[in-house]
Ligand SMILES: Cc1cc2nc3c(=O)[nH]c(=O)nc-3n(C[C@H](O)[C@H](O)[C@H](O)COP(=O)(O)O)c2cc1C
């Protein structure tokens with residue numbers, strides 16, 4: 001059956017993947033309340049379209065930190081793509097680049113950052129990449145990883161701030177997922193050698209005392225723009241801007257870190273208000289339809305990022321599958337914009353959305 005929607009890729013990915021690998025990709029923390037909330041929240045938000053606006057041609061392109069992207073949809077950082085398909089991170093990067101979008105490369109990628117950026121640029125010479133960092137307690141080692149990402153051509157550093165410790169992923173614990181020998185080689189965590197080559201991989205650590213002081217250290221460690229990923233509180237968004245970050249990613253890590261954090265789409269309006277247009281705001285978590293993208297833009301996001309749907313596309317059809325996922329979502333967003341009377345993503349505004357508590361929604 002030809003996949004028509006992102007959920008079709010999810011079903012196909014599930015069918016193809018080893019159940020323990022599927023669980024790692026699909027699962028979340030504790031009772032997975034946040035995993036479910038991220039997607040179900042969109043159904044509670046109504047779209048109230050404007051009509052007779054002549055939106056025959058639609059402009060989907062956006063500018064994010066100096067990059068012109070063909071659409072407001074990026075690839076969020078996700079680990080271990082080679083577990084999904086032999087095309088791995090190189091296949092995903094080529095598909096995202098060919099779609100005119102931007103990949104945030106995971107520090108826990110199973111392919112070296114240099115190979116990923118080269119693959120993306122083979123598909124689109126103008127392709128943009130950001131590098132996601134789990135700050136390591138050994139700052140000298142973190143510095144080496146950052147310099148490696150810079151040399152590979154990444155244009156921003158995305159620091160994940162929602163993970164001072166690893167989330168409680170019970171599916172993985174039951175499956176013994178992280179204990180599988182040789183399964184998980186995070187290529188970008190190799191030791192720098194005096195020869196300039198990369199030695200054995202280190203296991204990824206988390207910085208338990210992660211604080212704003214580390215952000216000050218990062219400023220000394222890189223001249224790249226710093227993006228904070230994992231902002232959920234409006235006060236932290238305000239602090240992030242005051243501390244000079246270039247952008248924020250509103251994210252609860254796809255429900256994989258702290259369970260019962262609300263859906264990101266429900267957190268977005270207060271964060272967008274706190275940021276007040278001073279830096280770009282990217283939202284991830286639960287984006288599965290073009291209407292979800294439109295709702296996020298309407299509540300103040302500059303762009304959205306996809307986590308699991310990229311993995312589904314990869315598992316179902318390699319590079320081509322990722323391309324199809326992006327193409328379907330783009331077409332859905334374009335159609336939703338047409339039906340809402342928007343000829344540009346810049347025209348997608350708050351007047352189009354109505355957050356509806358379930359009781360009032362049922363009265364409509
Ligand atoms: C399998 C998987 C691996 C992930 N790996 C990372 C990672 O290495 N670094 C990171 O900051 N976030 C990681 N995330 C979180 C994503 O970047 C993103 O926040 C989340 O997946 C968005 O939700 P969605 O999957 O519903 O789109 C991962 C998520 C998944 C599902």
Ligand SMILES: CCCCCCC(=O)C(=O)O
Pocket residue numbers: 079108204253256
């Ligand atoms: C110990 C392995 C760390 C990889 C983390 C990848 C990630 O963020 C995830 O959500 O999974």
